[in-house]
Amino acid sequence: MVRGRGVRGKWCGALLLAAVLAGGASACGPETPPAPGGPASGGPTSEVSTSPTAEPTRTADASATTTATATTTAPPGEPQPGEVLVEVVVNGGLAGVRNQLVVHYDGSWTSRSGTKPPRTGQQTPAEVAELRAALEDPAYAHVPNRPTGSPIADGFQYFITYRHRLVVSGDGERPPALQRVFAALPEGGPPTSP
Known part of the structure; x- marks a missing residue:
């Protein structure tokens, strides 16, 4: 005692x-x-769920409370299967395209171009690691959110969404950190053809 x-x-x-x-x-x-x-x-070492649907239950020992939940969750900060890593949309050009590329954390990707059927693919683990490194590079965090120069007539605008941050870039406005992201994207990003 x-x-x-x-x-x-x-x-x-x-x-x-x-x-x-x-x-x-x-x-x-x-x-x-x-x-x-x-x-x-x-x-x-016990895991306690923070799920809003979890109900606390009392054990035989009145001083201990455990929480039971019907679902399992990944550790905080870990992406869920199928979660989007990055989305890139390209708009503009003479034909007025709006094409999209979505890459998931597991490396699977889908590219949509106009009315064509979507194309899909799979990056290798090394390619996914390179893309994540480019997106997590501190230099990428300093890329301006909006274009800083004059727009190019009939040029393209690129909308890159990563972790709820949107970066808009025009043709000719790719600082090295943004260029590194595009170099790591499947097929260099969404197509610019209709």
């Missing part, structure tokens, strides 16, 4: 004992913060 001085010591001792039995930490002293994505040190 934990010894303490006076009422506070007994209270902290009782809290500590209850926390140890429940696998948690007490409010009586410093605690070790949990590692990113992991449980607090010294506690059991």
Whole structure:
């Protein structure tokens, strides 16, 4: 049993004992913060769902609460299967095209051009890694969100969406970080032909 001085010591001792039995930490002293994505040190390794549909349930020990959920989720920050990595749309040109390329985290991609049937493909793991590296490059974060120069008559505009950030670029406005992204896209990006 934990010894303490006076009422506070007994209270902290009782809290500590209850926390140890429940696998948690007490409010009586410093605690070790949990590692990113992991449980607090010294506690059991159990996963708690933050799903809004999860219902807490009481176990036989009234001090412990567990959360049950019907669905499993990927660790925070991990993409879900089929989640879009990047979307690139090209607009403009003499013919007024609007073509689209969507690349998923698993490397699968779909390219749509006018009324033609969509084309699909699969990047290799190395190609996906290169595309992700180009998109996560700090230099890419500094690419302007909107074109900075004068538009080119009958030129193309490119709309690149990655992690809820939209970058719009015109013909001739590809800083090196943006050019690296286009070089890593399947087929160099969406087609510019109708």
